[in-house]
Amino acid sequence: MRNENAKDDDAGISRADLPRLDLLRSFAVAARTLSFTRAGEELALTQSAVSRQIQQMEEGLGVALFERRHRALALTPAGETMYRAVQDCLERLRDATASVRAVTRHRQVAVTTTPGFASLWLIPRLARFSADHPLVDVRVSATNDLLNLERAGIDVAVRFCAIAQGMGRPLFEETVLPVCAPRLLQDPARPLRRPADLVRHTLLVMEGHHGMAPMEDWAPWLQVMGLAGIRGTNQLRFSNYNDAVAAALAGQGVAIGRLPLAAALLHAGQLVAPFEGSGHSQRGYFVAAGPQAEANPDARDFIAWLHAEAQRPL
Incomplete structure (x- = not known):
């Protein structure tokens, strides 16, 4: 039987070096919402339970992750560092889990964009793409975070940014x-x-x-x-x-x-x-293709469809 205190052969770290997964998940939601109350609602926990979990994680790390202000939270520099790392790890874990669970390989286009664009512009139009491409699954990751397209396995990103920044091909201003x-x-x-x-x-x-x-x-x-x-x-x-x-x-x-x-x-x-x-506003939406999109004809069709929809009258 393996010793519980033994070092991990690949990572060179002990289990005690890392916070528990449930603490990391609560921290990630609290950091994204900047509210223990909203994090509790999303995780089906009480506000006090989330607060205790964050405190437990801070004690284990020996550093404060949040500034507790009057009716508000803000991430400390250490909290910002941990949030970026946890988001990256959880995203990779979600993608790996989805990949392992897949019994058959479907044709798929993975898309990331902002929650506002997804709910107000993209989702009301997706039925038209599905009608023309009935064998293609579309996976939408709605987040304000800028995901690494290669690492997250994303085919298409619709980015919202300053016109001067131009992160891809313009969709509309x-x-x-x-x-x-x-x-x-x-x-x-x-x-x-x-x-x-x-x-x-x-x-x-x-x-x-x-x-x-x-x-x-x-x-x-x-x-x-x-x-x-x-x-x-x-x-x-x-x-x-x-x-x-x-x-x-x-x-x-x-x-x-x-x-x-x-x-x-x-x-x-x-x-x-x-x-x-x-x-x-001097801002707009831009379409960027991930590295794997070149080998995915459905992703190329989806990009062409996005630009056609942008020109389509209501």
Whole structure:
């Protein structure tokens, strides 16, 4: 029988050198959401259980992974380092597990993109690709993290970045304008007739990814309107754009409509644009092919389909 304290022959480390897998998983979710409460909801644990697990991991490492602020969490430099490493390891473990479980090899296209692009633009259109390619499975990894395409086994990435950065072939540029539920226009006590009226309303704001500052998603439009200092009565902040859109649909405030992601909701009348005028965000969506896409004709078909859909009218 192998000694529990023996060194691993391949890695040269003992089991005691690594945190338990359940602690790493809780840490990864807490680091992504920056909330023990939301991490607990996602993991089906209590907030206190997640907090204890993180504390146990910190004690084992001998270093703090989070800064506990008033009603907020932030990763320490050590936490940032661990988060990058854990994300990479878990992604590789998920891919390896999926590969081992596969009984037969299906034709597949693996795609990564942001949660907002996936839910608002890609998924509503995927049925058309499947109808033309019924034997091809599409695996969508919706994340704001920039995955290593080769390491993660990804065929196609749809990246959201600054136009000047250009991470691949351009799909479309983004324009922005405020949007809200139609019923917000029916409140006589808080009219929405001109941009300055936003001071009476809740603003729905994106934050938290890759150094993105609060109100950064509003900045291009506010600059065009000459309203750079406006904040609204209060703000609801979200880490994923589709959550901000969901809040807007529920009538909880005014969001920045990122076109063409929100175009279908505007076309259907589920959201409305209360003001004239839009702004260019100087950002856009780009399609990048992973190293394995060249040998995957279905991936090449998917890339061609993406560009055709981008030109397709609603």
